[in-house]
Amino acid sequence: MLISKTIAEAQSACAQLRGEGRVVGRTLGLVPTMGALHEGHLSLARAARAACDAVAVSIFVNPTQFGPNEDFSKYPRTFENDCALLEREGVDLIFAPTVEEMYPAWASTFVIVEGVSDRLDGASRPGHFRGVTTVVSKLFHIIAPHKAFFGQKDAAQVAVLRKMVRDLNFPLQFVVCPIVREADGLALSSRNHYLSEKERQQALVLHRALQKVEEAVASGEGSSSKLIEAAGLVLAQEPGVRVDYIAVVDPDTLEDVSDVRGALVAVAAFVGTTRLIDNILL
Ligand code: AMP
Numbered sequence: 001m002l003i004s005k006t007i008a009e010a011q012s013a014c015a016q017l018r019g020e021g022r023v024v025g026r027t028l029g030l031v032p033t034m035g036a037l038h039e040g041h042l043s044l045a046r047a048a049r050a051a052c053d054a055v056a057v058s059i060f061v062n063p064t065q066f067g068p069n070e071d072f073s074k075y076p077r078t079f080e081n082d083c084a085l086l087e088r089e090g091v092d093l094i095f096a097p098t099v100e101e102m103y104p105a106w107a108s109t110f111v112i113v114e115g116v117s118d119r120l121d122g123a124s125r126p127g128h129f130r131g132v133t134t135v136v137s138k139l140f141h142i143i144a145p146h147k148a149f150f151g152q153k154d155a156a157q158v159a160v161l162r163k164m165v166r167d168l169n170f171p172l173q174f175v176v177c178p179i180v181r182e183a184d185g186l187a188l189s190s191r192n193h194y195l196s197e198k199e200r201q202q203a204l205v206l207h208r209a210l211q212k213v214e215e216a217v218a219s220g221e222g223s224s225s226k227l228i229e230a231a232g233l234v235l236a237q238e239p240g241v242r243v244d245y246i247a248v249v250d251p252d253t254l255e256d257v258s259d260v261r262g263a264l265v266a267v268a269a270f271v272g273t274t275r276l277i278d279n280i281l282l
Contacts, residue, residue, distance in 0.1 A: 001087050003094045007102075007142050010056075010095045014143050017054035017092055026053035030145035032136060035059040035096075036076035036190035037085050040180040044149040045089045047177050056093040056143050057086050063099055064110075065131030076193045095143065102138060111137045113164045119254035120156040120266055121277065124244050129160045136161055140170050147173040153180075153187055155264050155279040159254050179278075181207070187278045194274040202240045203271045206278040209234040209246070213265050217282055224248035224260050235269060244268035244275065251281060 004010040019026035029048030033041050048055040066072035110130050117129035150158055158176050165174045180188050185207035209231040216230050231246045250257050251264040266279040
């Protein structure tokens with residue numbers, strides 16, 4: 001496994017991994033991450049391993065997707081452990097650039113997916129998706145993967161990036177993998193590191209709210225406002241939890257829907273000071 005901190009080295013290593021110059025090329029998969037890896041990230045690495053001849057994982061805490069009062073400087077960084085986990089998964093390359101390598105002082109180009117980037121997390125975190133789409137575009141150019149793997153956990157990110165791939169004709173397959181959860185239902189997240197034991201218990205309410213929505217749909221409820229109300233009542237049972245949004249939307253456009261079939265039900269809430277997200281597809 002090669003660990004590369006520079007773009008030039010990663011580019012030449014990826015050209016080799018793609019089998020450039022050979023008669024029969026090889027497929028290269030990319031899993032973009034911000035590190036502090038858990039089973040959710042590893043599920044993406046495994047999906048890439050199963051679908052591709054070679055796998056690259058990027059580890060980069062991307063400053064341009066954090067707002068001024070967000071957790072960029074305290075975001076968990078566990079690089080040594082991440083490398084050991086990825087080595088075990090048979091990953092071929094870890095690309096772990098510095099901020100200066102990715103954003104030299106003279107860089108002034110951003111990628112913006114209009115409309116969808118301003119909904120859900122984009123509404124709560126202005127500029128967040130501009131940072132995401134810019135860094136992911138750069139990673140696509142540097143690594144040039146045939147397939148790129150993302151988690152359904154970040155459903156709004158999936159909608160924004162899928163649109164970016166289509167709009168800009170990135171020549172790759174965009175693969176979305178299911179949410180990995182703890183046994184008690186909590187969606188795995190690097191930000192779960194921030195939770196105290198008590199908050200960890202309170203955080204389960206997000207999953208409970210989504211389960212309530214599923215139950216309501218199973219018993220015939222088809223009104224999105226009724227589903228939002230049902231989820232809100234469950235979330236209100238935890239006084240330590242402050243709802244950011246509860247939404248029933250089209251999974252591609254993130255616009256509100258009245259017909260809930262195939263809709264994305266997404267929640268974001270602060271547990272103490274930690275913002276967590278979760279979702280289900282109906
Ligand atoms: P992050 O390091 O938080 O930027 O996440 C990197 C990738 O892992 C993103 O595509 C996430 O959607 C995905 N991911 C994070 N948590 C989970 C999870 N619990 N299940 C599946 N994928 C996840």
